[in-house]
Every structure is written in structure tokens, then in C-alpha cells.
Amino acid sequence: MRAHERVVNFSLLGLTLAPLFVKVNPNVNVILTACLTVYVGCYRSVKPTPPSETMSNEYAMRFPFVGSAMLLSLFLLFKFFSKDLVNAVLTCYFFVLGILALSATLLPAIKHFLPKHWNDNLIIWRAPYFHSASLEFTRSQVVASIPGTFFCVWYALKKHWLANNILGIAFCIQGIEMLSLGSFKTGAILLVGLFFYDIFWVFLTPVMVSVAKSFDAPIKLIFPTSDAARPFSMLGLGDIVIPGIFVALALRFDVSRGKQIRYFNSAFLGYTIGLVLTIIVMNWFQAAQPALLYIVPGVIGFLAAHCLWNGEVKSLLEYNESQSSTEKSSSSSAEDEVTNADKKVD
Numbered sequence: 001m002r003a004h005e006r007v008v009n010f011s012l013l014g015l016t017l018a019p020l021f022v023k024v025n026p027n028v029n030v031i032l033t034a035c036l037t038v039y040v041g042c043y044r045s046v047k048p049t050p051p052s053e054t055m056s057n058e059y060a061m062r063f064p065f066v067g068s069a070m071l072l073s074l075f076l077l078f079k080f081f082s083k084d085l086v087n088a089v090l091t092c093y094f095f096v097l098g099i100l101a102l103s104a105t106l107l108p109a110i111k112h113f114l115p116k117h118w119n120d121n122l123i124i125w126r127a128p129y130f131h132s133a134s135l136e137f138t139r140s141q142v143v144a145s146i147p148g149t150f151f152c153v154w155y156a157l158k159k160h161w162l163a164n165n166i167l168g169i170a171f172c173i174q175g176i177e178m179l180s181l182g183s184f185k186t187g188a189i190l191l192v193g194l195f196f197y198d199i200f201w202v203f204l205t206p207v208m209v210s211v212a213k214s215f216d217a218p219i220k221l222i223f224p225t226s227d228a229a230r231p232f233s234m235l236g237l238g239d240i241v242i243p244g245i246f247v248a249l250a251l252r253f254d255v256s257r258g259k260q261i262r263y264f265n266s267a268f269l270g271y272t273i274g275l276v277l278t279i280i281v282m283n284w285f286q287a288a289q290p291a292l293l294y295i296v297p298g299v300i301g302f303l304a305a306h307c308l309w310n311g312e313v314k315s316l317l318e319y320n321e322s323q324s325s326t327e328k329s330s331s332s333s334a335e336d337e338v339t340n341a342d343k344k345v346d
Contacts, residue, residue, distance in 0.1 A: 005043050012036040016165055019224050026223040026233040027279045033221060034240050035272050037169050041176025041241075042248040042264065044108075046255050054182030054322045060190040064197040075207045078214040087216040094167070094217045095152050101170040102148035103141060110144045118143070159216065161232065167218040168237055175241040176248050183320045184253075184303075187246040191296045194242055198290035209288050212236065239278075239291035243271050243299050250303060253319050263316070266306035267299050274298030 015032055018024050077086050111119050118139035155163035181187040201208040212220060212234060221240075222232040251264035274295035282289045307313050 005040070008036055008039050008043075012040060012169070016162070016169065020162065023226070024223075026225045027283065029223045030221070030233055030235050030279060031272070031275055033165075033169070033223075034235060034275055035268075037172045037240055038176065038244040038247055038271060039268065041173045041244050042251045042268075044173060044177040045180075045245075045248040046252055054180045055186050055190070056182070057186050057189055060181075060186045061193060063190055064193040067194070067197060068201070071201060071207060071211060074211050074215065078211065083214055083216075087214075090215070090217045091156055095156050098152040098155065098167045098170070098218065099145055099148045101174045102151060102167065103144040105170040105173050106147065107140060107144045111140050114140050114143060155218070161222045161224060164218045165221050165223075168221045171218065172237055172240045172244065175237075176244040179241075179245045180321055181245055181249050182322050184246075184249065184316055187249055188300060191243065191246060191292070191300060194238075195292050195296040198292040202288060202290040208290075235291065239275075239295065242292070243274075243295050246299055247271055249321075252321065253316065256319070262310075263303055263306060266302045270298035270300070270302030271295055272298075273302070 012033070015024075015029065015036065019029065120138070122136050122138060124136050151163065151166070154160070155167060181190065198208075218237075220234045220236045222234050225231060225233055247264065247267040250267040251261065254261045254264050274297065275291065277294040277298070278289050278291045281294070303316075304313075307316050
């Protein structure tokens, strides 16, 4: 981890804890927390090997409809069933997810203090009576799960806003780190689809706001305010993760070409400006806003403008992580074959 990444990580931790000790403007807190989370997730997504699985154009087109079906299902559950019962079930579900997400987020820091073989040697656990079902894990992952488990127990018992935010940030970082759009074409399809999804469910129906207020789980970041009528400001995790995976793709595109970070800066700046506009409009009208209405044009617009300025639209549109992965694998295989042939000749 480079120095600037460490600084950002500690800044994000300090900002998350700050409202416990000092008064922090919730609008500033929303913007800085979201931007730092995207930054951390993007740099963690840069790995020696490209992701093995990427999103297809077809799935990107279907995603807003799948999201709509899930959102509407949750709305109906809260409407016709006890909110306490629904939230109790969801708490159990997010308890398990929280342990996995928090453990994976802490793992890189914990690994440095453990023996090397604890990080490398896999343990395979097979379920009794179901030998086809198995889990693979390392001792380091087990150690990382211990603080994750205790933390999730605290969250389940207290539902404190700080516990909610830490789990939410862990979900965001893991989402940005692990999910791959594959190409900018797929990313544009996904973002444009969710742009209209967000507008529809926030402006034209009460569904999105109703679910966000009823859903007592870390699907949103909540920031304490001094307003008794509105004690918390909220930002949905989707407004961080969805544009975040697009910004991360821009960073990996820069890294793949071995050039100075350029398009990442444009996409990240577009995200920041889009989020700032969301907060300004929300406070101006004193009403919930679909954040992707402002973030999507910001991210795509800034990246597109930078690309057009440099005359590199074609190379950006032709970039495909799955093909890059195949080409690297083929190149490695070819190098191995040449090396083996040289050894035989010797």
C-alpha cells in the first residue's frame, strides 16, 4: 500500500469516528465519506491479475429491472407485514454479510502481522452429509473474522449509527473492489439505466424514500445532524458503489496502459461534483433527491470530455478487462512454453 493510500484510509477512519467527539457538518461528512470510500475501493480494485468475471451488456440492461423488482418487493413487505419482523430477518441476513465484508476489508492490514503460511495455505472444510458443498479459507481469514463477528454482534444489539456506517463503508469498499464492469460500454449502459431508475422511484413514486426510511439495515450511510426534525442525513450505498465501480474501471484502464493516472482523476472529479450538486439541490428544495441524477452525468461527462480532448475515444471504448485477462493468460502460457523449450535445448 502506497503512502497516499494509507493517508486516505486513515482519513476515512478518522472522519467516520469524528462525529463522536466533535460537531461535523453532515453535508460535508456525506461528501467526504462517500468520496474517500470510492477512492479506497478503487485503489483496492487494482490487482496483479484482472477479474475473472465481468458484467455483460445484457445483464447491465436487465439490472435496473431486477433492482426495481427487489425494491418493490421490499416496499410491499413493509406495507403488509410487521416492520419489526421484516427488519429482524434482514438483520440476520446482514449479520452474516457484515462479518464477510468487514473481515475482507480488514484482511490486508491483519495479514502483515501473521505468519506467511497462514496467508497462503488453504483449509478446505466439507459439510457433513453434503460433501459436494465445501468452503475454502485461510487462517488469516479466520483471524480477520473474529473482530468482524464481535463488531456485527454490537451492530445487531445496538443498531448504533456508527456501526451502521462502518458496515456500510465495508460493503461499499468490497463492492467496488470485487465487481467489474468489464468495459466502458457496459458501464455506460448500467449507469444510464440506473439514472432513469433512480429518477422514477424517487420523483414519481414514494417507494424509494419509504423503503430507505423503513429498512433498518446498513444499506445506507447515516450522518447525525443538529436538526431535531431530521436527526440524520442519509446516502444510499448504491450511490457510492454503482458509480464507484465505473470510476474504478477508469483507474484500472490507466494502470493497464502503464501511464500516469489521468482518466481516473476525471471520473473521480465527476463523481465528486455530482455528489456536491446532489447535496446543494437537496438542501435548496428540502426534499430527497435521486443522487444518480447528478452523479451519472458528472462521471460519464467528465470522462467523455477528457477522452475527446485527448483523442482517445476509440482506445477507451475498445478496452475490455475480460479480453485483457485472456491475453495476459495466453502471454504467460507462451512465455512458459518458451522457457521450457529453452531448458530442453540446454
